[in-house]
Amino acid sequence: MHRMIIEGGRELSGEVRISGSKNSAVALVPAAVLCDEEVTIANVPNISDIKALEEILNYLGAKVEKQKDIIKIDSSKIENKLIPEKISKKLRASYYFMGALLSRFKKVEMYFPGGCSIGARPINLHLKGFEAMGAKVTENDNLFTITADNLKGAKINLDFASVGATINIMLAAVKANGTTVISNAAKEPHIVNVATFLNNMGAKISGAGTSEIKIIGVKHLHSCFHEVVPDYIETGTYMILASAIGKDMTITNIIPDHVESLISKLEEMGVPMQIGIDFIRISAPQKLKQTNIKTQVYPGFPTDLQQPIAALLTQASGKSIINETIWENRFLNLLELNKMGATTETLTNSKAVIIGPSKLKGKKVKATDLRAGASLVIAGLIAEGKTIIENADYILRGYENIIEKLTNVGAKISLEEIE
Numbered sequence: 001m002h003r004m005i006i007e008g009g010r011e012l013s014g015e016v017r018i019s020g021s022k023n024s025a026v027a028l029v030p031a032a033v034l035c036d037e038e039v040t041i042a043n044v045p046n047i048s049d050i051k052a053l054e055e056i057l058n059y060l061g062a063k064v065e066k067q068k069d070i071i072k073i074d075s076s077k078i079e080n081k082l083i084p085e086k087i088s089k090k091l092r093a094s095y096y097f098m099g100a101l102l103s104r105f106k107k108v109e110m111y112f113p114g115g116c117s118i119g120a121r122p123i124n125l126h127l128k129g130f131e132a133m134g135a136k137v138t139e140n141d142n143l144f145t146i147t148a149d150n151l152k153g154a155k156i157n158l159d160f161a162s163v164g165a166t167i168n169i170m171l172a173a174v175k176a177n178g179t180t181v182i183s184n185a186a187k188e189p190h191i192v193n194v195a196t197f198l199n200n201m202g203a204k205i206s207g208a209g210t211s212e213i214k215i216i217g218v219k220h221l222h223s224c225f226h227e228v229v230p231d232y233i234e235t236g237t238y239m240i241l242a243s244a245i246g247k248d249m250t251i252t253n254i255i256p257d258h259v260e261s262l263i264s265k266l267e268e269m270g271v272p273m274q275i276g277i278d279f280i281r282i283s284a285p286q287k288l289k290q291t292n293i294k295t296q297v298y299p300g301f302p303t304d305l306q307q308p309i310a311a312l313l314t315q316a317s318g319k320s321i322i323n324e325t326i327w328e329n330r331f332l333n334l335l336e337l338n339k340m341g342a343t344t345e346t347l348t349n350s351k352a353v354i355i356g357p358s359k360l361k362g363k364k365v366k367a368t369d370l371r372a373g374a375s376l377v378i379a380g381l382i383a384e385g386k387t388i389i390e391n392a393d394y395i396l397r398g399y400e401n402i403i404e405k406l407t408n409v410g411a412k413i414s415l416e417e418i419e
């Protein structure tokens, strides 16, 4: 267990280099078991969610070699064993082993995945997709058994453009007999990154990044080299921070197109930005203007940046309204921001209001999930005095080297291990 200690109120300047995308890497690593040869994935972030996936790979008997940001996975000798709850529950993305193992072995047994408590988080759309392809799904006390004598291509229309269901169905369909078409598919950058990885191994996937993805099943996948796309949520988190207390802060190794919805919100708020091919330079303005946020699937405003931007909105003049349309329980950070001096109110599960600007003061607060933690890091860096963030392990699930990256731009921040 860790807590984070921040001495806030300091201007930040210099470069922050963005790491590989968490939500892409957590799909690419399980996808590697589809291949019975060694695959190499580069730009893998060093975060605890990846360590949890490595634990599952090791448990299944894969050979995993890691050197800096490069991970080599050889799944040629894996055994298709039941994945126990104590390892599946460490992260949400363990559910990608469902699609990957089903595709390779036509059978998978695992417990329901864990993850941050930001809503009910059902997986009915994933299962509906597997069933449409001829799989039989049974659930007993949270243990899912999915089998298929003949996994066959199918037409699958998703009721909601779910990221997880789109990727999981893609994984299952890669080696199925015939063609699968996913309509109303998710379009997030990590969907494209996963499809490219699978195609690099010899899969036949087209349309990733649009709402219709076509997968023609193949018999064999081969060894390949692949790179994780830059993390647009990490990018956005540092852009938000720079908009509050940055002076010439440059966020590098990014794809600006992926954060277009955030760029337009920050422009509305009056943040001056210089946007390059793979970097954005930001200085905080004297005065921030209010704005309203509505979270949507990509390319709309990402739910994963809703909590981080809430911290910035406490510094904006006027009343900002947040409408969270993806998750039912994503305002717990607001209670903590109020402890620090913010004026926020949660009106319903999906609507909250923030009135600013407020002078934030360092306090003892608690991270309730990953992005709530990011929200508190931003607030703690803005605030005068000392902030202690309990449950900081949530933050380490998704932000690589956050202490080093922030220290390099002038923050006073440290991590303390507690019992």
Ligand code: EPU
Residues within 6 Å of the ligand: 023, 024, 026, 092, 093, 116, 118, 119, 120, 121, 122, 123, 124, 125, 126, 127, 160, 161, 162, 163, 164, 165, 186, 303, 304, 326, 327, 328, 370, 371, 398
């Ligand atoms: N949904 C269903 N049924 C399903 C799947 C989803 O009803 O079978 C609903 C969910 O309840 C939710 C909505 O659809 O209301 C969106 O869920 P989605 O499946 O898109 O989310 P996810 O795959 O579980 C991923 C990220 C989340 C991110 C969302 C939305 C991973 C491991 N997680 O979750 O990331 O918020 O997409 O972009 O990729 C985070 O990084 O902090 C995080 C929570």
